[in-house]
Amino acid sequence: xSAASSAVLKARWPTYAIVxxxxxxxxxxxxxxxxMASHTNAEMAAGTPxxxxxxxxxxxxxxxxxxxxxxxxxxNSVIVSxxxxxxxxxxxxxxGFAFAKLRFRGSNLLLAICIAxxxxxxxxxxxxxYMLMARLGxxxxxxxxxxxxxxxxxxxFFMRQYISSAVPDExxxxxWIDGASPIRVFWSVVVPAVxxxxxxxxxxxxxxxxxxxxxxxxxxxSQNPTIQVxxxxxxxxxxxxxxxxxxxxxxxxxxxLIVFALLGRQIVGGIMSGAVKG
Numbered sequence: 001x002s003a004a005s006s007a008v009l010k011a012r013w014p015t016y017a018i019v020x021x022x023x024x025x026x027x028x029x030x031x032x033x034x035x036m037a038s039h040t041n042a043e044m045a046a047g048t049p050x051x052x053x054x055x056x057x058x059x060x061x062x063x064x065x066x067x068x069x070x071x072x073x074x075x076n077s078v079i080v081s082x083x084x085x086x087x088x089x090x091x092x093x094x095x096g097f098a099f100a101k102l103r104f105r106g107s108n109l110l111l112a113i114c115i116a117x118x119x120x121x122x123x124x125x126x127x128x129x130y131m132l133m134a135r136l137g138x139x140x141x142x143x144x145x146x147x148x149x150x151x152x153x154x155x156x157f158f159m160r161q162y163i164s165s166a167v168p169d170e171x172x173x174x175x176w177i178d179g180a181s182p183i184r185v186f187w188s189v190v191v192p193a194v195x196x197x198x199x200x201x202x203x204x205x206x207x208x209x210x211x212x213x214x215x216x217x218x219x220x221x222s223q224n225p226t227i228q229v230x231x232x233x234x235x236x237x238x239x240x241x242x243x244x245x246x247x248x249x250x251x252x253x254x255x256x257l258i259v260f261a262l263l264g265r266q267i268v269g270g271i272m273s274g275a276v277k278g
Contacts, residue, residue, distance in 0.1 A: 022203040030253075037061070037246035044242060057247065062247035064234060069223075073230030078255060080145050080216075080226060081209040087150035088205045089198050095151070096159025097190050102182070111160070114250050118153045122214070127266050130218060145226070149209065155201055162197040163190060227252040 017188045038057035039050055064070060098104075099111050133144040155219055175185045191198075213228040220229060231252070 015045065032252055033253075037243055037250050039243055043241055057250075058244075060241075060243050060247035061251055063241075064244050064251060067244065068230045068233035068248060069225060070227065070230050070248055070251055072227045073227035074252060074255070076142060076220075076225065077210055078253075079224050079226040080142055081206050083146045084149050084209045085202050085206045086157050087146070088152055089202045092155030092159045092201060093150040093191070093198060094186065095156045095161075096161075096163050097186050099156070099160040100163040101167065101169070101190075111157075114153045114156055118157075126215070126218060133219060139219065140221045140224060142220070142224070145212075145216050148215075152205070155205065157193065158201060159197060162194055166197070167193050203259060207256060210256055 006074050029062075032058065032215050034053045035050060036044060037060055038053040038055070040056075043050055095114075099107060129148060130139070138144040138147070171189055172185060180188070211228060212226075216226045217229045217232075220226065222229070222233070231245070231248055234248045
């Protein structure tokens with residue numbers, strides 16, 4: 001890279017100022033959640049709301065754990081979100097490879113049907129889906145939340161589009177000539193090339209599953225909840241303590257932050273890879 005181009009790409013103080021402002025705005029909701037979780041309703045309703053957290057945060061968290069089965073909900077959410085993420089990434093990548101690189105009769109029709117299912121609201125299928133889970137004896141079990149979401153139309157379409165652009169046909173044909181089977185081609189050629197997209201799909205799936213409230217509250221009982229369902233036990237009484245609710249919410253947010261920290265580099269790498277190819 002020449003000296004002129006490096007000078008053009010060098011960030012100046014307005015860039016750092018904009019990035020700093022955007023970062024502060026993005027982090028402020030999480031920070032103020034910590035502040036609210038460490039005060040009482042009276043303190044938050046004062047004329048000048050507090051802007052700094054206190055050591056009462058851990059006391060409020062203990063109260064939240066006493067009021068609601070947050071530990072059980074946390075464990076269940078980790079199990080459900082991890083299983084759904086693993087299944088979605090695996091099955092959607094396989095299906096995306098088939099639609100993108102394999103030639104078989106009816107592939108375009110099947111892909112169109114798959115995409116069309118994205119237009120059907122979830123609420124329309126809740127009753128028959130619950131009846132199916134009950135008929136299979138899975139109601140009030142974690143499997144009732146895991147099985148219906150192991151593969152999504154969005155994931156299939158997303159991986160199909162990424163594989164079509166990221167994996168050259170010549171590379172696939174070379175693997176065929178070398179005698180590789182479809183599974184061997186998928187594992188040795190496709191997977192290494194689409195890891196950034198798999199990380200993005202995994203993070204999105206984990207977040208959506210972790211934050212899902214509608215289907216788990218229908219399929220599970222209050223004795224075996226996910227973390228989002230267990231939060232409803234905190235909002236009890238005539239005047240719920242907002243600090244307790246915020247403390248429980250903060251407790252249930254930590255695993256999401258860990259997942260983002262682990263997959264953030266892959267996500268940025270995937271975005272940069274797509275930008276370079278474009």
